[in-house]
Amino acid sequence: MNVKKKYGAVVISATLTLVLAGSYAYAATQHYADSTTDKDWAGWVQKWESQVSTDYEKIALTPGADETRMNFAWYTKEDGVATPKIELSTSSNMSGAKTYEGGTSQAIDGYRSNKVTATELKENTTYYYRYYKNGVPSQTASFKTHNFNSYTMLYVGDPQIGASKGQTTSIGDKLENASALNTAARNDSFSWNKTLNTAMAANPDISFVLSAGDQINKNVEGRSAGNEVEYSGFLSADLMKSLPVATTIGNHDSTNESYSYHFNNPNDTQLGKTTAGGDYYYKYGPALYVILNTNNYNCAEHEQVMRQAVSAYPNTSWRIVMIHQDIYGSGLDHSDSDGIVLRTQLTPLMDKYDVDVVLQGHDHTYSRSYLLKSDSKTHAKYDFYDWDNVKDEAGNVFPYNNNVYQDENNCYTIANTMSGSVTNADGTLYMEANSSTGSKFYELIPTKQDYIAARNQNWNPTYSVINVNQNTFSINTYEIAGGKIQNIDEPFTLKKTSTSRR
Numbered sequence: 001m002n003v004k005k006k007y008g009a010v011v012i013s014a015t016l017t018l019v020l021a022g023s024y025a026y027a028a029t030q031h032y033a034d035s036t037t038d039k040d041w042a043g044w045v046q047k048w049e050s051q052v053s054t055d056y057e058k059i060a061l062t063p064g065a066d067e068t069r070m071n072f073a074w075y076t077k078e079d080g081v082a083t084p085k086i087e088l089s090t091s092s093n094m095s096g097a098k099t100y101e102g103g104t105s106q107a108i109d110g111y112r113s114n115k116v117t118a119t120e121l122k123e124n125t126t127y128y129y130r131y132y133k134n135g136v137p138s139q140t141a142s143f144k145t146h147n148f149n150s151y152t153m154l155y156v157g158d159p160q161i162g163a164s165k166g167q168t169t170s171i172g173d174k175l176e177n178a179s180a181l182n183t184a185a186r187n188d189s190f191s192w193n194k195t196l197n198t199a200m201a202a203n204p205d206i207s208f209v210l211s212a213g214d215q216i217n218k219n220v221e222g223r224s225a226g227n228e229v230e231y232s233g234f235l236s237a238d239l240m241k242s243l244p245v246a247t248t249i250g251n252h253d254s255t256n257e258s259y260s261y262h263f264n265n266p267n268d269t270q271l272g273k274t275t276a277g278g279d280y281y282y283k284y285g286p287a288l289y290v291i292l293n294t295n296n297y298n299c300a301e302h303e304q305v306m307r308q309a310v311s312a313y314p315n316t317s318w319r320i321v322m323i324h325q326d327i328y329g330s331g332l333d334h335s336d337s338d339g340i341v342l343r344t345q346l347t348p349l350m351d352k353y354d355v356d357v358v359l360q361g362h363d364h365t366y367s368r369s370y371l372l373k374s375d376s377k378t379h380a381k382y383d384f385y386d387w388d389n390v391k392d393e394a395g396n397v398f399p400y401n402n403n404v405y406q407d408e409n410n411c412y413t414i415a416n417t418m419s420g421s422v423t424n425a426d427g428t429l430y431m432e433a434n435s436s437t438g439s440k441f442y443e444l445i446p447t448k449q450d451y452i453a454a455r456n457q458n459w460n461p462t463y464s465v466i467n468v469n470q471n472t473f474s475i476n477t478y479e480i481a482g483g484k485i486q487n488i489d490e491p492f493t494l495k496k497t498s499t500s501r502r
């Protein structure tokens with residue numbers, strides 16, 4: 001067992017079997033999405049070897065500070081440093097293009113990170129853009145804006161490109177992520193592309209994607225470039241040039257700087273930081289999005305960010321928080337163990353800042369909670385001690401199966417158990433997204449927790465489609481099985497007849 005502690009984060013090496021306190025076997029399962037059986041596989045193998053795996057210079061789009069802005073980030077080779085720029089036009093021939101300039105910084109060895117923000121975007125418009133790599137313009141790409149006040153977004157969990165390592169393919173190959181070729185990343189990038197294309201084909205009006213962490217798998221440290229091929233795979237999906245993605249930092253992203261060079265996050269607060277970056281927020285139409293890096297357990301810093309975000313945008317109908325470590329999920333591996341270390345401290349903050357929905361990842365299973373509130377009692381703060389134990393502020397060590405610890409973490413009340421839709425809800429909805437690529441799946445925890453309304457594990461890649469307007473937030477979750485999509489839960493809708501805060 002290889003456990004490291006850094007900036008309050010626990011990094012678990014991706015061994016396939018871990019045993020926790022003798023109570024459960026914690027492990028990735030044998031289930032995964034094997035891309036080698038797909039009819040398009042041979043073409044992808046060629047493309048991966050000739051282009052994708054060696055090209056670190058792909059662009060990433062991220063929602064800007066509000067719906068009128070778009071953020072861009074991309075690597076260029078270190079020679080010939082120039083001011084980064086994006087050209088943006090509403091014509092495909094780039095006539096009348098406006099140029100936006102940004103900043104550049106040293107990225108991994110041999111590369112610079114370029115970041116630019118485009119402003120004054122209008123709704124329901126197709127924008128064409130070019131970016132420059134060492135003085136050479138890119139091919140023209142495009143993105144579309146839709147209605148700013150009533151829109152659709154995609155919510156996905158743990159793409160974790162490279163996490164299928166150790167699995168055996170249909171043709172008997174063992175997947176790995178130790179070589180530059182990284183056959184596990186090759187397999188998982190194929191599924192990632194497929195999931196995005198499938199979701200977009202069914203919902204062509206998606207405005208942006210929310211990815212709840214673990215974009216990549218290889219949790220290398222510091223400035224190591226060891227995960228760059230996985231970022232290449234993540235950014236290689238066809239739609240990544242035209243679909244902004246708001247990502248949060250997962251435990252696999254957290255210990256390495258590459259995340260901070262690849263994504264141009266808006267309103268970067270410099271709080272809640274680990275090596276990869278920290279907390280940020282943005283407003284899009286009637287909703288505020290607060291993205292917290294829960295690999296950092298300093299919830300006082302997360303609270304500062306929530307306060308900043310709410311005071312910057314006090315009047316949105318909806319407040320949505322996204323975190324990686326699920327504090328109310330139903331996966332075997334984390335939901336009743338490391339997830340609840342944060343639960344005691346974050347639940348009251350969701351009440352205090354009137355958060356409607358928390359989007360989570362980390363447990364590679366699907367679940368939807370009832371609407372939950374804090375129990376209003378004071379609870380001890382816990383921190384990780386090692387994989388088997390936590391410790392409180394006084395330094396007392398508790399195994400996860402210790403009753404004192406478990407009792408402390410019953411820190412919630414179930415405010416509403418209605419199905420279908422809830423109007424003017426008192427309480428917070430917690431969603432847990434399954435793997436969007438099928439690179440790794442976990443078991444559901446054997447005993448369903450009382451806070452869980454619905455859960456699912458069919459060992460298929462899943463995604464959720466969220467529709468938001470001034471008065472409704474609705475979520476539908478689908479699996480992709482044998483190329484077909486089907487619901488894995490009933491739709492769930494929050495409604496507000498008044499947008500005044502509770």
Ligand SMILES: [Fe+2]
Pocket residue numbers: 158160213214250252362363364
């Ligand atoms: Fe993960």
